[in-house]
Amino acid sequence: MEDYSEVRVQLTRRFADFFEYDFITPGQGSWSYARALEDLYEPVEGDAKSYRIKTRRLMVAEHHLRKYDEPLLLQLLQKPLECLPAFEDALQNFVKSGVDQTLQRLLEDSGSENLTIGLKGDFGRSEVSPRQLTSSLLNQLVCVFGIVTKCSLVRPKLVTSVHYSEASKQPAPRVLGLCSCNYLGG
Structure with missing residues (x-):
């Protein structure tokens, strides 16, 4: 069995390559996650040269992961405790590489350089309602959808x-x- 740190390093490299991948959309040109980093901050009202961090979560579309490397997406859905830390490490390294100088400066000024990953999209069998949420889905990444009609404090x-x-x-x-x-x- 491979050492956990070796697996994490390999996964970090695969996710780092994902961030550098250019997605080509017919009629719209190419797009990459370097452009998505601009959504994490916004200009301060009244001062066009100052920015503030809007959110620390980069939303990654499931279909982008599927298009880039479907086995990597399946591994992320089946083993999120192994993959998500590597994914977030790759994001930290991607930002530190200087791809977005403004975001890098804002994170350094705030004192906390932590960014997180959020996933959105169609998760197929991993998309369940609260009633379908069973123990067979333990340790898997799932998307729970539904309307809360009653909630009590336990x-x-x-x-x-x-x-x-x-x-x-x-x-x-x-x-x-x-x-x-x-x-x-x-």
């Missing part, structure tokens, strides 16, 4: 309290109450 409740008896040197569980959550306190 507070963890103590289910079992375990007390240690010095005399018998045995733990003695005491059931305090039943609840629908799986929180165990001690």
Whole structure:
């Protein structure tokens, strides 16, 4: 089995190549994610030379990933905990390479150079409603869509309290109450 750091370095390289890829649209010319970085900041009102960060999340279209490298998209959907940190590393390196000097300066001035990745588009089987969200989708990237009609605050409740008896040197569980959550306190 490969070392996790080696896998992350390889994925970072693949995602870095994705950011440098030019997408050609018939009738509209070419487009790249270097132009999308301009959407992360905006000019300050009243001062045409000053800018401020509007958002720290770069939205990546699913169909762009599919067009660039479909196995990479499938790997991202199946193993997001492995792929998303590498994707965000590639984004950080892409910005630090100087492709957008204004954004690079704004991030340095703010003190936090962290940018995140957001995904949008058609996720196919990975697009589910709250009722379809099951344990089979654990550790996968899914898009949950639906309308929230009722929402309540769930507070963890103590289910079992375990007390240690010095005399018998045995733990003695005491059931305090039943609840629908799986929180165990001690």
